[in-house]
Amino acid sequence: MSDGAQLSRREFAAFGWLPFLHPHHIRLAGARFRIIRNGRSKRRYLRIHGNEETARLVLERHMELHEGIAYIIESQVRNTQVDGLKLDPNRMFSRIGAEASLKNLNRDAPPDQMRRALHTLDAGREHLVRALTPPRGGLLIAVHNNSEGYSVNSEVPISDQTSLRQPAQPHAFLLCTDPADFEVLKSSPYNVVLQQQGPKQDDGSFSRLAAARGIRYVNLEVHLGERERQREMLDWVESKLP
Ligand SMILES: [Zn+2]
Numbered sequence: 713m714s715d716g717a718q719l720s721r722r723e724f725a726a727f728g729w730l731p732f733l734h735p736h737h738i739r740l741a742g743a744r745f746r747i748i749r750n751g752r753s754k755r756r757y758l759r760i761h762g763n764e765e766t767a768r769l770v771l772e773r774h775m776e777l778h779e780g781i782a783y784i785i786e787s788q789v790r791n792t793q794v795d796g797l798k799l800d801p802n803r804m805f806s807r808i809g810a811e812a813s814l815k816n817l818n819r820d821a822p823p824d825q826m827r828r829a830l831h832t833l834d835a836g837r838e839h840l841v842r843a844l845t846p847p848r849g850g851l852l853i854a855v856h857n858n859s860e861g862y863s864v865n866s867e868v869p870i871s872d873q874t875s876l877r878q879p880a881q882p883h884a885f886l887l888c889t890d891p892a893d894f895e896v897l898k899s900s901p902y903n904v905v906l907q908q909q910g911p912k913q914d915d916g917s918f919s920r921l922a923a924a925r926g927i928r929y930v931n932l933e934v935h936l937g938e939r940e941r942q943r944e945m946l947d948w949v950e951s952k953l954p
Pocket residue numbers: 760761764802855856857
């Protein structure tokens with residue numbers, strides 16, 4: 713976004729209080745996230761794919777009614793840019809995952825450009841990860857939308873435990889990294905999978921990072937456009953998880 717600096721100045725004029733302690737944005741390479749704060753809570757929220765419009769609408773509304781900090785990517789498209797190369801932003805949380813995504817999306821990129829992109833990500837990754845990591849005892853909830861190619865059936869073979877209460881709705885499901893959260897979530901009427909141990913392969917997604925670092929993380933997936941279903945499931949998670 714070219715008017716980013718100007719926007720920041722306007723916001724600075726409007727909310728002049730401690731702008732450096734409460735930034736309105738955070739970025740890693742071309743992935744720029746708007747930060748929404750509401751009150752004090754250990755809840756953190758993430759919308760990382762720019763083309764998942766239903767998730768954005770649901771999360772923005774959610775933040776009007778619930779406390780916590782939300783990070784919403786400012787983009788309308790799925791992939792982001794790093795040093796002139798395309799990258800899936802939910803593959804940038806490890807070097808190995810980012811490298812695979814960069815190679816996949818930029819078949820003819822010269823090795824030098826690839827190395828530069830990976831260096832940019834290495835240099836900035838921990839800053840974003842620290843912001844997204846909830847405080848001790850807190851929870852990060854990521855909201856996603858999918859379409860025909862991806863559903864809970866893709867996750868079942870690589871999950872530690874599963875509870876499929878809505879087999880006719882495979883696109884709507886919850887993925888969690890904490891066994892205690894799974895025990896609560898499996899009492900819901902929804903599809904739920906636990907991925908605390910496996911899969912072994914690090915694809916650079918936040919769910920792998922969360923599992924590796926012991927971060928309490930819940931990923932809420934709903935088919936694009938099913939706003940009411942996503943709202944209902946987010947409300948369920950919000951009200952039932954500690
Ligand atoms: Zn997504």
